[in-house]
Amino acid sequence: MNESTASATAHPLLLVDDDATFVRVLGRALASRGFEVIATTNPGDARALTRQHQPRYCVLDLKLGDENGLRLIPELHALVPDMRILLLTGYASIATAVEAIKRGAHDYLAKPVDADAVVRALLDGDGHADSDDEDVPDAPEAPLALRRLEWEHIQRVLTECNGNISETARRLGMHRRTLQRKLGKHPVRERPGGSD
Structure with a gap:
């Protein structure tokens, strides 16, 4: 401190x-x-x-x-x-x-x-x-926020590509398998000030 x-x-x-x-x-x-x-x-x-x-x-x-x-x-x-x-x-x-x-x-x-x-x-x-998160275990806010933003961006591009994984991966500049791995994970649901 x-x-x-x-x-x-x-x-x-x-x-x-x-x-x-x-x-x-x-x-x-x-x-x-x-x-x-x-x-x-x-x-x-x-x-x-x-x-x-x-x-x-x-x-x-x-x-x-x-x-x-x-x-x-x-x-x-x-x-x-x-x-x-x-x-x-x-x-x-x-x-x-x-x-x-x-x-x-x-x-x-x-x-x-x-x-x-x-x-x-x-x-x-x-x-x-x-x-x-390895160097900042007590600081989840920024990495979680960025992961949520990334998920939302991927979903937006995927929608623009009508669900075409290959085209989405091309537009995002990532390998198709990497995109599939990211899509296989559930998005972060936590929202500031929101409650389930």
């Missing part, structure tokens, strides 16, 4: 979201967990604050008014190459997650999120893509 706090306080954290209330609430929660939070609702200010403070961490919303958070990722990396960027969005899709990672985000979480999930993604985010 103290080690996580110590690593969190090594550098400031930039929080960028166009929802001022969300920024205030999450900023307060992250500050109480040891981060030095620099917050803004404006992408232009995000660039200036990055130049000024050289933050080690960034929590970035996908939708920033007229701007797109995805476009900001490479710009922030150009200013601070080793910045760990976590993209948040209320519009969860596997395509957005893949694009965020391609552009340099270290992790991706669908809203609503809690501060503990954000901290785990920032401090342990590199383990999520390479190891199926």
Whole structure:
């Protein structure tokens, strides 16, 4: 616990979201967990604050008014190459997650999120893509969310292909057997705030 706090306080954290209330609430929660939070609702200010403070961490919303958070990722990396960027969005899709990672985000979480999930993604985010939960056994939210998004994406493409497994696999860029294995598994049913 103290080690996580110590690593969190090594550098400031930039929080960028166009929802001022969300920024205030999450900023307060992250500050109480040891981060030095620099917050803004404006992408232009995000660039200036990055130049000024050289933050080690960034929590970035996908939708920033007229701007797109995805476009900001490479710009922030150009200013601070080793910045760990976590993209948040209320519009969860596997395509957005893949694009965020391609552009340099270290992790991706669908809203609503809690501060503990954000901290785990920032401090342990590199383990999520390479190891199926092995490095982060106490952080099921992000991997489960991504698995659910992947399942939904596969189902959407499968529907577009009228159930043709070979064509679906081709469009998804995966081997037919891999797709069949994924289809053989049941999707994650857990939904935030939902009850069975």
